[in-house]
Amino acid sequence: MKFRMLAVAAAMLLSAAAHASSPVFIENFDEYAAGGLNFVFPANTWTVSGGTVDIVPEGSQFYFLPVANGEYVDLDGSTNAAGLLSRTIAVPVAGEYSMTFELAGNFRNGGTEATTVTLGSTTATFTPSSETSTQTITITGYSTGTSLYIAFQDASHDNIGSLLDNISVSAVPEPGNLALMLAGVAALGAVARRRRG
Ligand SMILES: [Ca+2]
Ligand SMILES: [Ca+2]
Ligand SMILES: [Ca+2]
Structure with a gap:
């Protein structure tokens, strides 16, 4: 359940990043x-x-x-x-x-x-x-x-x-904002991996 929420959060962050360049x-x-x-x-x-x-x-x-x-x-x-x-x-x-x-x-x-x-x-x-x-x-x-x-x-x-x-x-996209978003997604991924492992 937690993992699904993390996945949704990650998807929202990625969507925000993609939206920045539309x-x-x-x-x-x-x-x-x-x-x-x-x-x-x-x-x-x-x-x-x-x-x-x-x-x-x-x-x-x-x-x-x-x-x-x-x-x-x-x-x-x-x-x-x-x-x-x-x-x-x-x-x-x-x-x-x-x-x-x-x-x-x-x-x-x-x-x-x-x-x-x-x-x-x-x-x-x-x-x-x-x-x-x-x-x-x-x-x-x-x-x-x-x-x-x-x-x-x-x-x-x-x-x-x-x-x-x-x-x-x-x-x-501001490089700083993009880097923050990517770092956030990476951190969520790491947490998700740890919980599964
Ligand atoms: Ca034309
Ligand atoms: Ca001409
Ligand atoms: Ca002309």
């Missing part, structure tokens, strides 16, 4: 399927400033994109001015977060793109060549309190931009 935000842009060129996002979602971005579907001239990924964002819209695509998301606690996203080159003879990405305290620039199909990129950054700023900006202004999809943001 996404706090995801975006695949598929809900904007009726989008198009120079897309204007609904209120309280993404903001585009200083230019434009397009919502584009896989297929057609975007034949090189993985099927079933639905809609993408072309970070260089159709006004010869690539817009800053940004939003602020709510996060449960202040701390370090990681953001994973897919980025493809323009694949339309537009030359190499430079795409600058911001996550909270971190800004990094990626330069997929024109012929780069979707690559998965991860960056980490710190939130300011319980809000976290996300942004994407292409440097080129020729209407042919990097293609963005499948954004996912997760908390980075």
Whole structure:
């Protein structure tokens, strides 16, 4: 009976550890399927400033994109001015977060793109060549309190931009907390073994 309770406690601790890394935000842009060129996002979602971005579907001239990924964002819209695509998301606690996203080159003879990405305290620039199909990129950054700023900006202004999809943001588990949880599980296991032995 004691052992069963210990096993349940251990399972709860492991579940808490796993939960710490589940996404706090995801975006695949598929809900904007009726989008198009120079897309204007609904209120309280993404903001585009200083230019434009397009919502584009896989297929057609975007034949090189993985099927079933639905809609993408072309970070260089159709006004010869690539817009800053940004939003602020709510996060449960202040701390370090990681953001994973897919980025493809323009694949339309537009030359190499430079795409600058911001996550909270971190800004990094990626330069997929024109012929780069979707690559998965991860960056980490710190939130300011319980809000976290996300942004994407292409440097080129020729209407042919990097293609963005499948954004996912997760908390980075504090090493201290994770170590404590694992130590707790190990201790419970040791107690359980001793009782059985
Ligand atoms: Ca998509
Ligand atoms: Ca475009
Ligand atoms: Ca370009």
